[in-house]
Amino acid sequence: MFPRLVYESFRRQTRRKLLAGIAITLGVAVATAMIAVATDIGDKINRELRSYGANLVVTPQEDTLDVEIGGINLKPPSDGAFLNEADLPKIRGTFWHHNIVGFSPMLPVTVPLERDGTQRNVTLVGTYFSKQLSFGKDEFTTGVRITHPWWKVDGHWPDDNFTSVLLGERLAERIHWRALQTITLAGRDFHVSGVLSTGGPEDDEIVAPLAVAQQMLGKPGAVRRVYVSALTKPPDALSVRDPKTMSPEVYDRWYCSPYVESIAYQLQEAIPHSHAEQIRQVAQNEGTVLSRIKGLMLLVTLAALLASALAVSAAMATAIFERRVEIGLMKALGAGNLVVSAVFFAEALLLALMGGVVGFIAGSLLAHQIGRSIFASQISIQPVLFPIIMAIAVFVTFAGSAAAIRRAVKFDPVFSLRGGA
C-alpha cells in the first residue's frame, strides 16, 4: 500500500510534483555550479595572475652587484658569473615542475649599433621567445611569450633558432627605423622581425634569440639570469619559516607545498651554483589577491547555497500545504501521524533524489560552460562532490518539508475535509 500511495501521488499530481521538482533541480544545479566554480577559482585566478609575469628569478650564486639604472647596464658585461644554459631544462625535473608555467633566460650584452654613420651603444638582451626544449622524454615550450605576456610585437616574433631580432619601440623611434630595414650590430647585419612594446626598459633595447647574445659576448652557453613563472600557494605561517630550523616532518610538508619559497629552494637545488629568489612585487601581492578572490567566491557560494536551500524549502512547504485535504482523508481513514509523515517524507526523498541527479548534471554542464566562456579552460568537477550534493539536497528537502508536514499532520481532519481553513 505504501509504495502505491507514493507512486499514485507522483502519477496523479504531476503538475505539483513538477513545480517542487523544478525548484529542487534548480537549487541543486546552482549549488553544484557554484561549488565547482568556487573550488576551482583559486587555480584559475592563479593562472590569470601569471599575466603579471615571473614571480621567481634565478641568478648565479657568486654574482657581482648589478650597476643598472633604467635598464642601462653600467657594468662591463663580461664581468660577473653566469649560469649554464644546459642546466635550464633541469627546472622541469624539480618536484613542482607541474606548477612551473614557464621560464625565460636573459643575457644582456652591450653592443655598438651603427646607423646613418653614427655609432651608439645599446643593450641587446638574449632570451627564449618560444623555445622547444626537452628534459628526458618531456618535451615543452617556454620563453618570454609565456612568462612576459604583456610584451607586444608589431610584426613577427623571431624564431629562436635564427638570428632575427626585435627592436624596442622607443629605440626604433630614436634611430628612425622603418619597416623591412636591417640594423647593423657590431658590424653584422640583422633582420628585424618586429617592433617590441613592453612599457619597461626593453623599449630602449634590442631583444634577440639567446644564441645571438651569447655570440656577441663570446661566451657560448652563458645566461645572466632566469625568470621563472610558477603557480604558488598563498604564504602562511609555515611558508616563511627557515627550512634549516624545521623538524624532518615539517620540512617535508614545507618542501611538498607549492610555496614560492619552497619552489625557489628547489630551483636552487636543480641548477648548480645558483641563487633563486622570489620577486616580491609579484609573489607577495598575488597571495593577497588570490585569497581575496577565493574568499569572495566562497562567501558568494554560501549565499547561493542559502538562497537555494530556502527556495527549496519554500517550494516543499507549498507543495505539502496544498494537500491538507488528502492528509485529512488519510487520517479519517485511520492512518497514524507516523504513516502520514512517512508517506510525505518518502515523496520528499524521491523528489530530492531525482531533482538532485538532474540538478547535479545541469550544474556540472553550467560550471563547464562558465569555465569555457570565462577562463577558456575546463572547470573540473570532483566526483566527491556528487554524494555531498545529494546529501545536501535530501537534507534541505527534508528540512523544508518537516515544518509543513508537522503542521499538516496536526491539523484536524474535519476542518480540512470540510474545505475551510
Place this chain on the structure above:
Amino acid sequence: MSTAPTALRTAKEVAERRAQAPHTSMFVRMLIRAAMLRRGRAASALLAMVVAAAVATAMMNLYVDVQAKLRSEFRNYGANVVIVGKSGQSLAPDAVTKIESALGPKTLAVPFAYAVARTKDGQSVVVVGTDFARARQLNHWWNVTHWPDAAGNSGQTLVGMRAAAVATPEHQAFDLTFQGKAIHLVPTGLLQTGAAEDSRIYLDQREFENWTGVAPTTIEVAVSGTADEVQQGMKQLAVALPEADIRPVRQIMEGEANVLNKTRATLYASATLVVLTSALCVLATLIGWVFDRRRDFAIMKALGASEGLVNGFFAAEAAALGVVGAILGFFIGIGVAAWIGRANFHAPVVPRFSVFPYVLAGSIAVALISAVLPIGLLRRVQPAIILRGE
C-alpha cells in the same frame, strides 16, 4: 421595556460610528483579510520573495563594490604609471606636488634620483634618492628590516641585500664617494625585493641632492581607479608636466585588467545564476499559492465580480507582496553584502541605494507574472466546477 431604547441607541450608535469611521474600501479589506486569514501561506510566499530580493540586492551591491575593493588591492602591486624626464633630463622640483594637485589626494607619487657611487674598495654601486615615507606607502612588497624615520635624516639609508654584501658586510657605518665627494652613511635597514632594488642603496632625496647634485629623473605614480580613469589621469599628467614622458607600466595595468575582468565575469555569472534561481523559485511558490486560492477566485466570480476586478485583486495582492518583499529583502541584502565585505576585504561594502529601484521593479514583475499566469489558466474554467471541488 427599558432595554429597547438602549438597543436602538446602540444600533444607531454603531451605524453612526460606521459612517464616521474612515471608509475602508471592500478592495483593501479583501486584500488585508486574505493575507491575515492564510497567514502561513502568505508568509511562505513572502519568505520566498524576501530571500530572492535579498540575494539580488547583495549580488548587485557586491558586483559594483567588489571591483573597487579589488582595485585597491591591486594598487599594492605599486605604480602603474612612470614619469621620466624627456631624453633623460631631470624633472622639475615641484613635479610631485603638481602630480598630486592634478590627480587629487588619493594619488601617490614617489620621486627617484639615481647616481653611481663608489665604495671604499672602488666597487660601483647604484645610489637612489627617494622619499622614504612615500616609497613605503607605494611599495608594500618591499621587505624592510627597519624603515628610516622621516624626520631624522642624518645619513640613514636602506641598503639592498646584495648591495649590503659589497658596501657594508658587517652592517656598520660606511662611506661612499661620488665624483670625489664623500658621504658617511648608516645602514638603518636592509631591503629585499628580489629585483633590481636589492643591488641599490636608498637615501633621503634632500640628502642625496646635497651630496650628488642630482635631481629626481623618475617619478612612480599609483593612479587609482578604472582603466578609463587611469587613461584620463595620464592625459591630465601630460598636460600638467609637458616636459616629461608619461608611460604606463603595462605589466601592472594588463595583469590587473586581466584578473579583474575574469573575476568580474565569474561574479556576474554567479550573480545572474543565483538571482535567476531565486526568481524562478518565487515564481513556483507564488503560482502554487494563487492556484491554491482558486476557490476565492470562483466565489468572487460567482458573486458577480467582473473579470477586471478579479484580475485587479490578484494583481494588487501580488504587487503588495512584491513591494513588501523587495523592501525587507533590500535591507537584508545590504546587510549580507556588508558582512561579506567585512569578512573578506575588512572594509564594509557601501550600501548602494541606487540598486533599490531595480530590486523593487524586479520583485513586482516576478510577483505579477506569477499571479497573472495561473489566472489566465483559471479564467477558462467555470466557477461552478472549481467550487464543486474539482
